[in-house]
Amino acid sequence: MNVIRKxxxxxxxxxxxxxxxxxxxxxxxxxxxAIGTLSRFEMMHDQERIHSAYLLVKKRHEALIHALEHLDSPDFGRCEVCDEPIKIERLLAIPETRMCVRCASEAGL
Ligand SMILES: [Zn+2]
Incomplete structure (x- = not known):
């Protein structure tokens, strides 16, 4: 599990x-x-985009912290849906994942 921790x-x-x-x-x-109506609109649109990107990264960050905290638990690396072990390649690519490839694709993730 040291590779995954890294x-x-x-x-x-x-x-x-x-x-x-x-x-x-x-x-x-x-x-x-200070600025025209159009650029104000653009700016708001931009802020919205940045904000949703921020929320997405924040969610991933929190999931990673969760993964790190549960790295030593016997449940780590097991799919929380079907309880099958998650492939090491998948864990290395997406260490915060809590689902195996099959369940994640079935859930549309
Ligand atoms: Zn599964």
């Missing part, structure tokens, strides 16, 4: 950096007088 830590520092970068881009919309 992968989780790597992914954790990546997502942390991404979160910080996205957070810097998230800014309150400036007053209307």
């Amino acid at each position: 992968e989780i830590k790597k992914a954790l520092s990546q997502t942390k950096e991404e979160l910080q970068a996205l957070q810097k881009q998230l800014q309150p919309i400036v007053p209307e007088c």
Whole structure:
């Protein structure tokens, strides 16, 4: 499980950096007088996009923390749906996963 621990830590520092970068881009919309209506609209649209990206990365970050905390538990690496062991290749690629390939694709993930 040491390889996976390494992968989780790597992914954790990546997502942390991404979160910080996205957070810097998230800014309150400036007053209307400062910019035109169109660019204001664009800006709001942009903020929305950044915000949803932020939430997505945050979710992954939290899942990674969860994975790290449960790395030593006997349930780690088992699919929470069918209880089959998750392939090591999948765990290395997506260490925060809690489902095997089959169940994840059936769930549409
Ligand atoms: Zn499964």
